[in-house]
Amino acid sequence: MPKAFDKWEVHPHKPIEKLESNLWRVEGDLPGTTTGTKRVMTIVKTQDGGLVIHNAIALEEDLMKEIDAFGEVETIIVPNGFHRLDAKVFKERYPKAKIVAPAGAHKKVSEVVKVDAAYEGKVDDTLSMTHLDGLKNAEGVLEIVSDGKTTLLFNDCINNLPKIGGVMGFMLSPTGVAAVPRITRWLVMKDKDAFRAHLEKLADTKDLARIIVSHGAMITDNPSNTLKTVAARL
Numbered sequence: 001m002p003k004a005f006d007k008w009e010v011h012p013h014k015p016i017e018k019l020e021s022n023l024w025r026v027e028g029d030l031p032g033t034t035t036g037t038k039r040v041m042t043i044v045k046t047q048d049g050g051l052v053i054h055n056a057i058a059l060e061e062d063l064m065k066e067i068d069a070f071g072e073v074e075t076i077i078v079p080n081g082f083h084r085l086d087a088k089v090f091k092e093r094y095p096k097a098k099i100v101a102p103a104g105a106h107k108k109v110s111e112v113v114k115v116d117a118a119y120e121g122k123v124d125d126t127l128s129m130t131h132l133d134g135l136k137n138a139e140g141v142l143e144i145v146s147d148g149k150t151t152l153l154f155n156d157c158i159n160n161l162p163k164i165g166g167v168m169g170f171m172l173s174p175t176g177v178a179a180v181p182r183i184t185r186w187l188v189m190k191d192k193d194a195f196r197a198h199l200e201k202l203a204d205t206k207d208l209a210r211i212i213v214s215h216g217a218m219i220t221d222n223p224s225n226t227l228k229t230v231a232a233r234l
Contacts, residue, residue, distance in 0.1 A: 011028055011057075014027045019146075021045075023045070041053065041055050046124050050073070053075065056078075075098050075099075126146070134193070139155050148207055150205050157180060161215055178219055178227075
């Protein structure tokens with residue numbers, strides 16, 4: 001289990017990607033790994049102008065001020081019990097923000113920061129957060145609507161990594177394609193059929209434009225078919 005940071009530490013990362021008027025993405029290095037695995041922070045602006053931070057990553061002060069200018073951070077989502085690295089320092093920076101985590105991850109996340117709520121469905125007309133069937137409420141999916149287009153945001157239950165070897169590659173297998181990693185299938189997935197059915201349902205999301213994952217590249221080339229393929233591989 002990665003140890004959460006006690007102080008603000010900035011690690012190498014790519015520039016902020018401003019994907020939509022209400023959706024930003026930042027990809028950064030995952031500290032403590034030697035495989036080049038990345039992690040992704042996603043920022044969603046709600047209809048009331050507040051920000052939802054998914055999988056927080058500490059950035060330089062000028063970039064944090066740019067985020068603050070985008071909107072007030074109202075919600076910090078810790079998407080599972082392993083993605084806690086910057087949860088504590090973000091809560092310290094934004095003490096009024098609500099901490100949200102999947103219900104099945106509350107125990108682990110609470111070791112680092114007090115959890116205020118679980119994934120509770122619709123936030124507004126542009127954002128919903130839902131537990132994924134078959135995963136013991138340990139992971140969820142966010143659905144984000146931007147000017148008629150929908151983005152699906154997953155965490156560890158789907159990766160889109162390049163080929164990785166060694167022990168890490170074995171645990172995250174299959175790599176080189178979008179897939180449900182072996183570690184999720186072994187440790188998190190309780191009901192394969194229910195999970196597959198939920199992915200298939202999400203694949204039929206109207207006007208699906210992209211899929212964002214917390215480890216790996218965005219899926220923008222026919223994301224619906226890609227998600228169906230991910231489900232079929234289970």
